[in-house]
Amino acid sequence: MKKEKQCFLFLSPLAFVALSGCSGDPSAGDVQKAITAIVGPGVSVRDVKVIECVSSNSTTGHTCDVEFNLTGIGSSINAVDTMRFAKGSEGWVIVESAYLP
Numbered sequence: 001m002k003k004e005k006q007c008f009l010f011l012s013p014l015a016f017v018a019l020s021g022c023s024g025d026p027s028a029g030d031v032q033k034a035i036t037a038i039v040g041p042g043v044s045v046r047d048v049k050v051i052e053c054v055s056s057n058s059t060t061g062h063t064c065d066v067e068f069n070l071t072g073i074g075s076s077i078n079a080v081d082t083m084r085f086a087k088g089s090e091g092w093v094i095v096e097s098a099y100l101p
Contacts, residue, residue, distance in 0.1 A: 026062060034094045059084065083095075
């Protein structure tokens, strides 16, 4: 019984550290909200996928490779972009994007 308890106490902090590391990147929902804030009304942001995110050591925020679809008046565009995100007081915002203005 003591060995099981000791093992559980040892693994619990490791599990906490592993799970907390995953929560730092923007989710697909966060990215969709940030893109929507830039493109404005009349353009629908769909099928957002976060391919990979890396926390930046030289600048603030996270740099993420993102795939998404923009659908507007009579057109639809599939795009892949590398974006830099920072967490503001109201959520994630796009700081830099090669594709979006």
